[in-house]
Amino acid sequence: MGTHVIKMPDIGEGIAEVELSQWHVKVGDLVVEDQVLADVMTDKAMVDIPSPVHGKVIALGGQPGEVMAVGSVLISIEVEGAGNLKESAAPAPVKEAPVAPKVEAAVESKPAAAAAPRPAAVCQGPMVAREADERPLASPAVRKHALDLGIQLRLVRGTGPAGRVLHEDLETYLAQGQSNASAPAAAAYAQRNDEEQIQVIGMRRKIAQRMQDATQRAAHFSYVEEIDVTAIEELRAHLNEKHGASRGKLTLLPFLVRALVVALRDFPQMNARYDDEEQVITRLGAVHVGVATQSDVGLMVPVVRHAEARSLWDSAAEISRLANAARNGKASRDELSGSTITLTSLGALGGIVSTPVLNLPEVAIVGVNKIVERPMVVKGQVVIRKMMNLSSSFDHRVVDGMDAALFIQAIRGLLEQPATLFVE
Structure with a gap:
């Protein structure tokens, strides 16, 4: 077994450093060639970093929100053979995007069962008890969709970045048989004292x-x-x-x-x-x-x-x-x-x-x-x-x-x- 080291790629345009926005894998995960490993943020767009090899993730080079220099170690993967621990060519990004891919997208494996798919984003509970005047994060399109469906957004658990409510969350809410009429009033207006810290990254x-x-x-x-x-x-x-x-x-x-x-x-x-x-x-x-x-x-x-x-x-x-x-x-x-x-x-x-x-x-x-x-x-x-x-x-x-x-x-x-x- 050997180690394949992937370095932060040179995305071009004279960029010397980029922000690590999101990991799509963790230590111990099996990955396949072309699987997206991480998203990095330039001044203009989000860029997906794919894996050039099959293997097992053994080390991550940074945390989401960390600004990393081009050429620094991004991720280490255990592979069959000698690997490239001494020399590592930075892989070219194959896809650019202004938003990170949804975490519920399963990994498509080339060899059967070679890698475990990323877990689907699912609602953690039947509904969310927000304050009556608390405004959940959601795009205008999602808000209109919720209005058309008769759903109170503050009752829907958001699975997007920073807890943002997505269209899929509305579908999950409906699939669980929740409705405004059936939502218990006590739960909807329950007193809350919890706090949540959300890191502003990406x-x-x-x-x-x-x-x-x-x-x-x-x-x-x-x-x-x-x-x-x-x-x-x-x-x-x-x-x-x-x-x-x-x-x-x-x-x-x-x-x-x-x-x-x-x-x-x-x-x-x-x-x-x-x-x-x-x-x-x-x-x-x-x-x-x-x-x-x-x-x-x-x-x-x-x-x-x-x-x-x-x-x-x-x-x-x-x-x-x-x-x-x-x-x-x-x-x-x-x-x-x-x-x-x-x-x-x-x-x-x-x-x-x-x-x-x-x-x-x-x-x-x-x-x-x-x-x-x-x-x-x-x-x-x-x-x-x-x-x-x-x-x-x-x-x-x-x-x-x-x-x-x-x-x-x-x-x-x-x-x-x-x-x-x-x-x-």
């Missing part, structure tokens, strides 16, 4: 660092504008009815992307990056729109490249593809970087007003709030209109307040008169 730590860095470095200011989206919603419904079956359904997002592209022609200072160390503003002709997307482990920003050259349906297809890739853990580093301006939306949960945090080094981010029907006075008559707010933030070091207001008002004009989106 993607959550990167998000926290980026948000803190953005608020400390940039001079944020926000501007909110109300928009009548009745006409654009009528156009969207018409296009979906006429072309939805052949070209795909349109959401509001591709119209917003188109409005950004057109408005930026007159406000190029918004489509820019600011290097505050070199004191240089770089304005870009290409419009690479970052679309903020919620995943089970946090906020991802996949990038719709060259939005200026895309049709409505092309933008819609790319937004959908990137969003699914981010949520499913398949978005690459290139797909998560390089944006020049960001669009962020909470969809139906968008609230009335928000104050988005800039995605540095960008200087503008446009936030979309939910659409509501309200009585409005139009030409002296009270009519019902679909209204929506844009809550946008800017870097005051680069963007003046008046320019920001004019930029958002230009977007407003384009959306309220949707034909102007396509007039060249």
Whole structure:
């Protein structure tokens, strides 16, 4: 028997160290070639580290949350033969993802029964007794799913990172025959005195660092504008009815992307990056729109490249593809970087007003709030209109307040008169 030592790989882009985010194996586990051993976090994405050999794990080189230098020992595996204890080539990562693979995924073994599968993530008990005002971690999609199913999220045990409730947890809850009606009131409102410490590591730590860095470095200011989206919603419904079956359904997002592209022609200072160390503003002709997307482990920003050259349906297809890739853990580093301006939306949960945090080094981010029907006075008559707010933030070091207001008002004009989106 010999020992095969796997070192922290050189992921490229001049990265000298990475954060060990999660182990998928433990000492004593049998592993097979290509099995994912660990997730490591770079500045841009999560990277899976696979095993190049069959064998047994005999030592782990670090703990989740530890920052490790490229070339340091990551894991040692006992193998048949001499192994490579003296020399170890770092294996090339075979898959990149903005989220860690779900722990319930079983390991697919090449030789039959060569490795024990990872245990499935199962609910530890029938339900969780949270305080009535305690808000469990969950994505907007999971919250809506729970609402549709009539499930109180605070009663569901989360098996995701940091106790986040996943779609699978809702299914487990239902499969166990739990319901709001059958949940014992005493258990649901039981007094609690327990405490839980959750280490901020991996993607959550990167998000926290980026948000803190953005608020400390940039001079944020926000501007909110109300928009009548009745006409654009009528156009969207018409296009979906006429072309939805052949070209795909349109959401509001591709119209917003188109409005950004057109408005930026007159406000190029918004489509820019600011290097505050070199004191240089770089304005870009290409419009690479970052679309903020919620995943089970946090906020991802996949990038719709060259939005200026895309049709409505092309933008819609790319937004959908990137969003699914981010949520499913398949978005690459290139797909998560390089944006020049960001669009962020909470969809139906968008609230009335928000104050988005800039995605540095960008200087503008446009936030979309939910659409509501309200009585409005139009030409002296009270009519019902679909209204929506844009809550946008800017870097005051680069963007003046008046320019920001004019930029958002230009977007407003384009959306309220949707034909102007396509007039060249």
